[in-house]
Amino acid sequence: NAGVTQTPKFRILKIGQSMTLQCAQDMNHNYMYWYRQDPGMGLKLIYYSVGAGITDKGEVPNGYNVSRSTTEDFPLRLELAAPSQTSVYFCASSDPGTVYGYTFGSGTRLTVV
Amino acid sequence: KNEVEQSPQNLTAQEGEFITINCSYSVGISALHWLQQHPGGGIVSLFMLSSGKKKHGRLIATINIQEKHSSLHITASHPRDSAVYICAYTGNQFYFGTGTSLTVIP
Numbered sequence: 064n065a066g067v068t069q070t071p072k073f074r075i076l077k078i079g080q081s082m083t084l085q086c087a088q089d090m091n092h093n094y095m096y097w098y099r100q101d102p103g104m105g106l107k108l109i110y111y112s113v114g115a116g117i118t119d120k121g122e123v124p125n126g127y128n129v130s131r132s133t134t135e136d137f138p139l140r141l142e143l144a145a146p147s148q149t150s151v152y153f154c155a156s157s158d159p160g161t162v163y164g165y166t167f168g169s170g171t172r173l174t175v176v
Numbered sequence: 177k178n179e180v181e182q183s184p185q186n187l188t189a190q191e192g193e194f195i196t197i198n199c200s201y202s203v204g205i206s207a208l209h210w211l212q213q214h215p216g217g218g219i220v221s222l223f224m225l226s227s228g229k230k231k232h233g234r235l236i237a238t239i240n241i242q243e244k245h246s247s248l249h250i251t252a253s254h255p256r257d258s259a260v261y262i263c264a265y266t267g268n269q270f271y272f273g274t275g276t277s278l279t280v281i282p
Binding site for chain 1: 207209211217218219220221223224262264272273274275
C-alpha cells in the first residue's frame, strides 16, 4: 500500500497565483485532513472530511478550499496565494479502528514570494 | 489558548536513559494520539489511545482519562529516537500540542 500520497513535494508560488495540493490515500479511510505547520510551530487543522461529499472547516480555513468527491482524494486549493501561506502542508487520513490512528503524507513545502 | 499542553518542551538525554514526555488536556476526548516528527519533517503516528496503556517496542503510552493526562515513555533511548514528539487529541475539534523536542546523545 502507498498510504497517503501528496504532490507536489515543493512549490514556489508568486503572490496572487493559485494552485492545488493533491492528496490521495489507498487505505479506504473515511477521515481525511489538511494541516499546515509553520516553522517552529505545531500543526494546525485547515479542513477535514469525514467522508466523500462531506467537508468542514478546521482552525485556519481562510484562503483555502477543499473538495471530497471520492473516498481516495482530498485536494486543497489555494486561490490567491499570500506570503502568510508559506508553510509545510500535511495531508493525513485516519480510520478510528486502527491501532496507530493517523497516516500522514510526506508533506508539501510551499513558499509564496 | 492551546487545549493540550506538553512537557517538557525540550529534552536532552544520554543514550540508554528512560525518557518520559507528558501531555495534559482540558476537555473530554474520544482519542489521544502520539506522533513522531523527524528532522526531515515526516510525521509518523505512534499510538492512538482511548484508555489504559499501549506498548510498541521500546515505546509505551499511557492515558488517564479521569486526570486528562497521557505519558509517552521511551525505554533504553537511542540517538535515532531524536525527534519531535507531538501529543494530539480528537474531541469535538482537533488539537495538537506544540511538541517535545528530544535529543538523545550517544
